[in-house]
Amino acid sequence: MPMPQTYFLASREFDTFIQDVRDTCMLQSHHQAYHTLRAVLHTFRSHLTTADALRFADILPAVTRAIFVEDWRPSDVPLPFPDREALVREMKSVRKDHNLAPQTAIEDVAAALRRSSIYERELDRVLRNLPEGAAAFWA
Template sequence: MPMPQTYFHASLDFDAFLQDVRDTCMLQTHHQAYHTLRAVLHTFRAHLTTEQALEFANILPAVTRAIFVEDWVEDWQPGETPPPFPDRVALTRKVKFVRQDHNMAPDTAIADVATALRRSSVDERQLDRVLARLPEGAVDFWNPHV
């Protein structure tokens, strides 16, 4: 079996995605885009069970998937019931709280990352199928128009 393309081109694909996040969020650097992306992914993850998070991670490209599941032990306690998704304002506050002293995430970070993710990184039909199986609020989280 040949090496899957998702791994073969992982760094090139991620660099293009991160550039899209940077431009969509109107940030200045890849570093700022990385931390914004990470904050959005981890904020979303905090409202999923471990099983749900792994189901979502499975549709992400390799490097984005790695960022999504990093710090697993520190942030997740298997078996605990995650909190429900709050409204967008509260979610945005959580995104901005991640690395708060160095965070450049705009108020539109969740919608901007959702736009970039849907535009260049995932199969939207597959994303929508997975989101429909996740808790209430998951679909809205990844809706760039909310």
């Protein structure tokens, strides 16, 4: 079996993706885009069980998957998805003193993710099998 393209092209794919996140969020740097992406991914993950989070991680490109699972404490009990306003507050609380994510960061990252190397049909299929609120998060 050949090496999967998601590993072979991981750096190139991620560079393109993080530039899209930067531009879509109207941020100034890759560093700001990375921290915004991380905050969005970790906010989403905090509302999933371990099994659901791993199911979602399976469809992410390699570097994005690594960011999704970094610093994870799987024993945490997930809370249900709250309304969008609460999700934005939660996302903005990640690295609070250094978080420059715009109010629209969740929607912006969702749009960039859907434009990236992820397969939209696969994303939608996985989201349909996650808890209520998961699909709306990435809408």
